[in-house]
Amino acid sequence: MAQGQILAGYLAPHPPHLVYGENPPQNEARSEGGWEQLRWAYERARKTLDELKPDVLLVHSPHWITQLGHHMLGVRNLRGKSVDPIFPNLFRYNFDLTVDVELAEACCQEARDAGLVAKMMRNPNFRVDYGTITTLHLIRPQWDIPIVGFSANNTPYYLNTKEGLHEMDVLGKATRRAIERTGRRAVMLASNTFSHWHFHEEPAIPEDMSQEHPARYEGYKWDMRMIELLRKGHTREAFRLLPQFIDEAFAEVKSGAFTWMFAAMGYPEIPGELHGYGTVIGTGNAVMEWNLVKAGLVADAPRAAMGA
Amino acid sequence: MPVVAAFLVPGSPLPRLKPDNIPWGRIAAGYQRAGRAMAAAHPDVILMYSTQWLAVLDELWLTRPRLTGLHVDDNWYDYGDLPFDIHVDTELAHACVAATRRIGVNSRGVNFDGFPVDTGCIVANGFLNPDGSIPVVMAANNVYHSAETTEQLGRLAAQLADEQGKRVAVVGVGGLSGSILREEIDIRSDRIASHDDDRWNRQILDAIERADVNGLRKEVPEFAKTARADFGFKHFHWILGALQGKFYGARTHAYGPVYGSGAAVVEFTI
Numbered sequence: 025m026a027q028g029q030i031l032a033g034y035l036a037p038h039p040p041h042l043v044y045g046e047n048p049p050q051n052e053a054r055s056e057g058g059w060e061q062l063r064w065a066y067e068r069a070r071k072t073l074d075e076l077k078p079d080v081l082l083v084h085s086p087h088w089i090t091q092l093g094h095h096m097l098g099v100r101n102l103r104g105k106s107v108d109p110i111f112p113n114l115f116r117y118n119f120d121l122t123v124d125v126e127l128a129e130a131c132c133q134e135a136r137d138a139g140l141v142a143k144m145m146r147n148p149n150f151r152v153d154y155g156t157i158t159t160l161h162l163i164r165p166q167w168d169i170p171i172v173g174f175s176a177n178n179t180p181y182y183l184n185t186k187e188g189l190h191e192m193d194v195l196g197k198a199t200r201r202a203i204e205r206t207g208r209r210a211v212m213l214a215s216n217t218f219s220h221w222h223f224h225e226e227p228a229i230p231e232d233m234s235q236e237h238p239a240r241y242e243g244y245k246w247d248m249r250m251i252e253l254l255r256k257g258h259t260r261e262a263f264r265l266l267p268q269f270i271d272e273a274f275a276e277v278k279s280g281a282f283t284w285m286f287a288a289m290g291y292p293e294i295p296g297e298l299h300g301y302g303t304v305i306g307t308g309n310a311v312m313e314w315n316l317v318k319a320g321l322v323a324d325a326p327r328a329a330m331g332a
Numbered sequence: 333m334p335v336v337a338a339f340l341v342p343g344s345p346l347p348r349l350k351p352d353n354i355p356w357g358r359i360a361a362g363y364q365r366a367g368r369a370m371a372a373a374h375p376d377v378i379l380m381y382s383t384q385w386l387a388v389l390d391e392l393w394l395t396r397p398r399l400t401g402l403h404v405d406d407n408w409y410d411y412g413d414l415p416f417d418i419h420v421d422t423e424l425a426h427a428c429v430a431a432t433r434r435i436g437v438n439s440r441g442v443n444f445d446g447f448p449v450d451t452g453c454i455v456a457n458g459f460l461n462p463d464g465s466i467p468v469v470m471a472a473n474n475v476y477h478s479a480e481t482t483e484q485l486g487r488l489a490a491q492l493a494d495e496q497g498k499r500v501a502v503v504g505v506g507g508l509s510g511s512i513l514r515e516e517i518d519i520r521s522d523r524i525a526s527h528d529d530d531r532w533n534r535q536i537l538d539a540i541e542r543a544d545v546n547g548l549r550k551e552v553p554e555f556a557k558t559a560r561a562d563f564g565f566k567h568f569h570w571i572l573g574a575l576q577g578k579f580y581g582a583r584t585h586a587y588g589p590v591y592g593s594g595a596a597v598v599e600f601t602i
Contacts, residue, residue, distance in 0.1 A: 088406055089406060090406060090407050091407055091512050091514075091591075092407060092512070092513075092514065092515075092516070092591070093514075093516075105445075105446040107444055107445075107446045107447050107448055109385070109386065109387075109447070109448050109450075110386070110387065110388055110389065111389075112442055112444045112447050113444075116444060116445075116446060141514070141515060141516065143410075145409055146409075146410075147404050147409035147410070147413070149402055149404045149413050150404045150409055151404060151448065153406075175406070182514075222388065222389075223389070224388070224389060224390075224476060225389060225390060225438055226389050226390070305389070
C-alpha cells in the first residue's frame with residue numbers, strides 16, 4: 025500500500041441556514057432561499073472537491089463538544105434525524121453517513137501515541153451533531169464519500185487558547201500520520217466560522233437578506249485581514265495573529281478545527297482560494313480551499329495507483 | 333404560593349447510567365429520595381431549567397405535548413442510552429412564551445419532532461418523574477442571560493402557573509464546581525477535582541441549608557468564578573426566582589463527584 029496523502033483542506037463553516045436556504049430533500053424545513061453568495065461559494069468548492077476524488081473526508085466540528093479527550097466516530101453507518109438545538113426551525117435533517125472506521129481508529133491510535141486522550145465512539149444510536157452534518161452536506165451533498173468525524177475537546181475554553189490550540193496542532197499531525205499510514209487520499213474540512221459575534225434575535229423571515237450584515241464592524245475587519253493574509257499564502261503570519269483574532273473577533277476558530285487542518289497539512293505557505301464570504305445572523309463565514317495538488321506539494325496519485 | 337416542592341439536581345448522566353459505581357450510586361440514591369419527595373408533594377407541573385439546554389437567540393421553551401426517544405450523551409455514550417418519555421404542560425409553556433416580553437425577554441416555543449432534549453432534563457425527569465405522570469415545562473439556558481434574568485424567568489413561570497391554579501415543583505438542573513478530571517480514571521475512585529472546589533461546594537451547600545439567601549447572593553458570583561460553577565450556578569437562580577427569593581432551609585440528599593465536578597441533590601424547605 026502506498027503512503028496516503030492529504031490532497032486539500034477546506035475551511036467549511038456550518039451555518040445550518042445555508043442548508044435551509046438550499047432546500048435539499050433531506051431537510052424538513054422549507055425556505056425561499058437566502059445566503060446565496062455563501063451557497064454559491066460552496067457550489068464552487070463542491071466542484072473542486074469533485075475533481076480531487078478523495079477516498080475520505082475528515083471533519084472537525086465545534087458542535088460535538090467533549091470534555092474528556094478527543095473523540096472520533098467509530099460506527100460504520102450512522103443515520104437519523106439531526107435537529108439543530110439552536111435553530112430547530114431551520115434544520116431538521118435526515119442523515120445517513122458512512123464512516124471510514126479503519127482510518128478513524130488509526131487517527132485515534134496516533135493521537136494516543138502522541139500523548140492525547142482519544143476515544144472511539146462506538147454507540148450505534150449516537151446522534152451526529154449538526155455542525156458535522158451541515159459541513160458535509162454543503163461540501164458533498166451526494167454523501168458518497170466515507171467520512172471521519174472528530175469531536176471538539178473543550179480545552180481551548182476550559183484551559184486557554186494557547187494550550188487548546190497546541191493540542192489541536194498535535195491532533196492534526198497525528199491525523200496526518202494516520203492518513204499516511206492507511207494509504208488514504210484525504211481531504212480535511214475545518215468546520216469553523218471566523219468572527220462569531222451574532223444577533224440575539226432572529227428576523228421574522230430568517231432568509232430575509234435585508235436583515236443580514238456583519239454583527240460588528242470589528243469582526244468584519246478582522247475577517248478581511250485574515251482572509252487577505254490567507255489569500256496571499258501568509259500562513260505563518262495568520263497563525264501568529266490567530267490568538268488575537270480569536271480574542272478580538274470572538275472567532276470560532278478557537279474551537280480548533282482550523283489549527284487541526286493546517287497542522288495536518290504542514291502549515292503550507294500557499295495562497296488559499298477564497299470561494300466566497302458572507303455573514304449568517306451576523307457571523308463571518310469564509311469558504312476557502314488550500315489545494316495541495318494544485319500547489320505541487322503532493323502528487324495527484326489516482327486511487328488505483330495508491331493501492332487503496 | 334403555588335410552589336409545593338423545589339430541588340437542585342445534577343445534570344450529569346453518570347449516576348443514571350451507572351449507579352452501580354459507588355460514587356455515582358450515592359448521587360442516584362439521593363436522586364431517588366428526592367423523587368419520593370416529589371411524588372409526596374403532588375405537583376401539577378414541574379418547572380425545569382437545565383444548564384445543558386443552550387440557547388443563544390431568544391429564550392426557548394418546549395411546547396411539544398410529548399417527546400419520546402432514546403438519548404445518547406455526547407460524552408458518556410459508552411455507558412448506554414437514556415430512554416425518555418416527557419409530557420409537556422403546553423398550556424403553561426405557551427403562557428411563558430407569551431409573557432416574557434414583560435421582563436424584556438423574547439421567547440419562542442419549540443415544537444419539533446426529534447428535537448434534541450438535553451441530557452440534564454432527561455436525567456432529572458427520569459429520576460424525579462420516573463413514570464412521566466407529572467407534566468413539565470422546560471426552559472433553556474440562554475447563555476447570554478444573567479443570573480438576574482434567570483431569576484426573573486423562574487419567578488414569572490411560577491406566577492403564571494399560579495394564575496392557572498397549578499401546584500408547582502421547581503427544578504434547577506446543573507452542577508456545582510465545574511472542573512472535571514481530564515484523564516481516564518478508575519471511576520470507583522472518582523473525586524472532586526480539587527480541595528478548593530470541594531470546600532467551595534460544601535460552603536455553598538451549607539449556605540443553602542441555612543437558607544442564607546443574602547449570603548448566597550454575595551458568594552455565588554465568586555463561587556462561579558473560582559470553582560467554575562456550572563454556568564454561573566444559574567439553575568439556582570431559576571429556583572430562587574420561583575420561590576420569590578425565599579425558602580426556610582434545605583436538605584442535601586447527596587453530594588459527590590461526577591468525573592471530578594461537583595454534584596448535589598438538594599431539596600428545599602419551603
